Amino acid sequence: MAEEKLPTRSENYSEWYNQLIQRAEMADYAPVRGCMVVRPYGWALWENMQQNLDKRFKETGHVNAAFPLLIPKSFLEKEKEHVEGFAPELAIVTIGGGQELEEPLVIRPTSETVIGYMYSKWIKSYRDLPVLINQWANVVRWEMRTRLFLRTLEFYWQEGHTAHATQKEAEEETLRMLDVYADFAEKEAAVPVIRGRKSATERFAGAKETYSIEAMMGDTRALQAGTSHFLGQNFAKAFDIQYLDLNNQLQHVWTTSWGLSTRFVGAIIMAHGDDQGLVLPPRLAPYQVVLIPIYKNDEERSKVMPVVEKLKAELSGFRLKVDDRSEVTPGFKFNDWELRGVPLRIEVGPKDVEKGTFAMARRDIPGRDGKSFVPQVNAARTVGDMLDQIQTGIFQKAVDFRKAHVFDPKSYDELKEVLQGGWAYSWWCGDAACEAKVKEDTKATTRNIPLDQEGGSGKCIVCGKPASEKVYFARAY
RNA sequence: CGGGGUGUAGCGCAGUUGGCAGCGCACCGCGUUUGGGACGCGGGGGUCGGCGGUUCAAGUCCGCCCACCCCGACCA
Numbered sequence: 001m002a003e004e005k006l007p008t009r010s011e012n013y014s015e016w017y018n019q020l021i022q023r024a025e026m027a028d029y030a031p032v033r034g035c036m037v038v039r040p041y042g043w044a045l046w047e048n049m050q051q052n053l054d055k056r057f058k059e060t061g062h063v064n065a066a067f068p069l070l071i072p073k074s075f076l077e078k079e080k081e082h083v084e085g086f087a088p089e090l091a092i093v094t095i096g097g098g099q100e101l102e103e104p105l106v107i108r109p110t111s112e113t114v115i116g117y118m119y120s121k122w123i124k125s126y127r128d129l130p131v132l133i134n135q136w137a138n139v140v141r142w143e144m145r146t147r148l149f150l151r152t153l154e155f156y157w158q159e160g161h162t163a164h165a166t167q168k169e170a171e172e173e174t175l176r177m178l179d180v181y182a183d184f185a186e187k188e189a190a191v192p193v194i195r196g197r198k199s200a201t202e203r204f205a206g207a208k209e210t211y212s213i214e215a216m217m218g219d220t221r222a223l224q225a226g227t228s229h230f231l232g233q234n235f236a237k238a239f240d241i242q243y244l245d246l247n248n249q250l251q252h253v254w255t256t257s258w259g260l261s262t263r264f265v266g267a268i269i270m271a272h273g274d275d276q277g278l279v280l281p282p283r284l285a286p287y288q289v290v291l292i293p294i295y296k297n298d299e300e301r302s303k304v305m306p307v308v309e310k311l312k313a314e315l316s317g318f319r320l321k322v323d324d325r326s327e328v329t330p331g332f333k334f335n336d337w338e339l340r341g342v343p344l345r346i347e348v349g350p351k352d353v354e355k356g357t358f359a360m361a362r363r364d365i366p367g368r369d370g371k372s373f374v375p376q377v378n379a380a381r382t383v384g385d386m387l388d389q390i391q392t393g394i395f396q397k398a399v400d401f402r403k404a405h406v407f408d409p410k411s412y413d414e415l416k417e418v419l420q421g422g423w424a425y426s427w428w429c430g431d432a433a434c435e436a437k438v439k440e441d442t443k444a445t446t447r448n449i450p451l452d453q454e455g456g457s458g459k460c461i462v463c464g465k466p467a468s469e470k471v472y473f474a475r476a477y
Numbered sequence: 478c479g480g481g482g483u484g485u486a487g488c489g490c491a492g493u494u495g496g497c498a499g500c501g502c503a504c505c506g507c508g509u510u511u512g513g514g515a516c517g518c519g520g521g522g523g524u525c526g527g528c529g530g531u532u533c534a535a536g537u538c539c540g541c542c543c544a545c546c547c548c549g550a551c552c553a
Contacts, residue, residue, distance in 0.1 A: 005514090033545075088551060110553090144551060151552065204553095212553095224553065261553050294512050331513040338513095349512055359512080 006339070008275045013219040014147075017270065021148050024278050024340045026265070034146035034153040038262065041340065042149075044286035046156065046262055050136065052188050052284070053158065053260065056180050062132040062160060067114050069138075070105040075113035078238040082112065085205020089141040091153075107140040112206065112231070112257055115161045116239035123253060126165050126245050130173070134160040149266035150223070150477050157261030163241060163253040167232070170254035171209075174230040175451075177258040178211045181226035189264070190281040190395035191215050191271045192402055193225060194472060196448030201432050204257075208232035214447045214472065216402040217270035220422045222447045222474035225267045228258035266477070272364075272394050278341025279363055279394060282387040287321040289383060290342045294330050294349035303353050307376065311348065311358065314379050318387070338363060343390045344383065352376075362386060364393050406472075415461050415473065419444045423474040427467035429460035437462055438473055447472040 006023070007015045021027050026042030029035075038046065054064070070093065077083045091107045094100060108114070119131060136158045146152050160177060164170040178195055185193045193213035203210040207229040215225045235241070236252040245251050272279040282288050293308045295301040312322055321342070323333050330347070337345055347359040358379070362370040374382050405422035409415040415424050419442045428434060428446065435446050449471045460467045 085552095139553090141552070143553095145549095155553070157553070227553065259553065263553055292512095296511060300511095326511090329511045329513085329515060331511080331515085333514090334512095335514045347512065351512075 006275065006277060009218055009273075016273075016275075017266075018148060020269065020273060020277055020339070026269075026278075027148050029148075032153070034143060036148050036152050036154075038156070041286055042265060045268070045280065045284060046265060048284045048286065049184075049189070049264065050158070053180075053184055054134075054136075056184060057134050057158075057160065060132075060176060060180060062134045062162075064135060065133050066135055066137070067108075067111050067118070069108055071108050071111075071114045073104045073106050075117060076106055078113065079206045079234055081234075082206035082238075086110075086141075089143060091140045091142050108137070109139055109141045110257075110259070111135065111137070111139075111159055111161065112235050112255075113239070116235040116241060116255070119161075119163050119253070119255075120239045120241040123163060123241055123243050126243050129163060129165045129243060129253065130169060131163040132160075132173075133162070134158055147266070147477070149269070150263055152262075155262050157259050157263075159257060159259045162256045163236070164255070165243070165245070165251070165253065167254050170232075170256050171230055174209070174211060174228045174256045174258070177256070178213065178226075178228040181228065181258070181260055182213050184260075185213055185215065185225055185264075185267075186395065188281065188283045189268050189271075190283075190391055190398065191225065191267055192395065192399045194448060194450050195452070196450040196472070198227075198448055199430075199432070199435060199446045199471070201435055202446060202448075204229045206231060206234050207257075208234065211451075212448050214474075215267050215271055216398075216405065216423065216474075217267070217477070218273060218401075219270070220405045220474075222423065222472070222476040223263070223267050223270070224447070224476065225264050226258070226260040229256060231255040231257060271398050273341070274366070276335075276366060277339030280341035280343060281394060282343040282391045285341065285343055286319065287340075287342050288318045288387055289315060289320045289344045289346060290333075290337045291315075291320060291322045291346045291348065292330055292333050292337075293322070293324055294347055296350075300350045303350060304348055307348050307353050307358075311346065311376065311379055315383055317380060318383060334361075338366075344386055346383075360386065362390055362393075364390050364397070409461065412461060416442050419473060419475065423447070423472050424461070425470055425472055426461035427458035428469065428471040429463060429465045429467045430469070431460070431463065431465075434460055434462035442473075442475070444473045444475045447474050447476060 006019055009016045025039045027036045027038050030037050086109050090109060093105045138154055138156050140154045142153060143151050162173050182193050182195045185191045193215045195213055198210040198212055209230040211228045212224045213226045215223050217223055233252040233254055235255050241253045242250050243253060269278060293304050295304045343363050345361040352358050356376050357373045358376055360372050360374055406425055407418035407422050409418050409424050418424050439445050449469050453470060457468045
């Protein structure tokens with residue numbers, strides 16, 4: 001429980017982040033370095049995200065399945081770039097049942113390979129296509145530096161894997177799922193994102209093209225919040241996934257993969273959180289409303305509780321928590337639930353019982369400004385409207401924040417300067433050497449080349465050569 | 478793997494020239510409290526990271542090892 005104030009974001013952003021997660025009981029450190037335990041409150045948020053995404057996947061024709069955690073090491077080696085990309089971060093099992101294994105097994109860092117293997121068994125004809133499968137799973141990547149939610153050795157995610165008859169279909173799928181992520185991020189999580197294409201250096205190991213959604217965090221650093229890959233025929237060739245087309249010709253399929261992980265929880269924390277703690281989007285928050293009864297003695301209690309019960313029944317359509325703990329004071333509860341980011345707080349005390357009102361405090365507007373006293377009648381309508389306002393309010397706030405921290409530098413020196421406290425949106429010639437120079441000078445990398453460009457052309461911000469696209473540069477998590 | 482740092486109660490820390498292992502918070506009990514982080518009284522809780530050495534005596538001195546954290550090279 002929170003007994004002291006959180007460090008402020010300006011004081012020490014990463015301390016703010018770490019402590020907040022632990023105090024809000026989102027997650028805790030596990031005994032193994034770099035691993036975390038997602039606690040019930042954090043998992044409840046993830047479950048809401050899962051449900052919402054899952055529904056969107058089903059709506060776009062996908063089905064769920066489960067593939068194994070252990071993958072023969074040789075599988076990873078079949079796609080050249082894939083091995084090179086993942087080799088350094090593999091966890092490998094060499095002993096099973098007390099015996100050295102003939103072939104080491106890797107704990108999946110991602111499942112393109114096993115799934116490719118299975119697809120080659122399942123896909124024989126154009127009639128079998130497309131295959132649109134998703135799985136919810138955990139994966140392991142042996143990272144050097146870890147952060148709760150943002151980068152842990154083990155993390156939870158979903159990975160969609162699809163196979164198509166044509167390149168065009170696969171490319172459309174890749175972008176369709178990117179749009180699903182973007183829509184989810186903005187509508188549900190209230191996190192504004194940039195949809196774009198990754199540079200070759202930032203591309204997924206084994207992909208032809210990687211697309212991402214990029215979000216700005218409260219310290220202006222960028223977070224890759226979801227990715228969608230067009231894999232071309234790379235994995236189809238490596239795993240021999242072939243089908244007979246209408247003309248009885250053997251063809252390799254075209255595949256895609258796309259994933260969104262528990263890292264997104266970190267995005268929600270850092271996009272909306274303030275110095276009081278979490279600010280959770282109403283559409284995903286484990287509790288949308290917390291109701292706090294207030295009384296001094298049994299007599300007051302007996303008057304207040306019936307109203308609490310009545311409101312609870314009336315608000316049964318919302319995820320509501322009645323905090324009737326007697327061992328802590330209301331003031332403590334206010335702070336506690338603010339820390340935990342519950343979008344809306346309702347207080348019912350003796351004065352409210354008399355007047356037929358309740359107090360309502362919105363989490364996104366701290367202090368008196370966010371507090372109002374409203375009649376108990378039509379409570380469901382009042383609360384629903386307020387939650388909608390909060391949802392759009394925090395989205396707008398995040399949009400405004402991003403707008404205030406994206407710059408269009410006029411020179412390389414200015415680029416270096418703006419990257420200290422924001423993103424640069426600049427012309428880039430596409431040369432990896434220019435990217436590398438920026439990284440060297442500022443630690444910022446290219447985030448993505450937005451799909452929505454104004455067009456035209458300009459000069460590369462780094463080398464001055466002609467450029468036909470603009471890219472976002474930012475320091476990233 | 479390089480550079481820096483820290484290991485003492487669940488968490489945060491103090492512990493002097495080597496001499497009874499402590500403080501705050503959290504936790505448990507009782508009572509008073511309760512509209513913005515309540516208070517009093519009484520409790521429980523320790524292989525001082527590990528192993529070895531010096532010493533009558535080691536949290537403290539010496540050696541080795543281990544773990545974790547921060548900064549760099551890799552990343553959803």
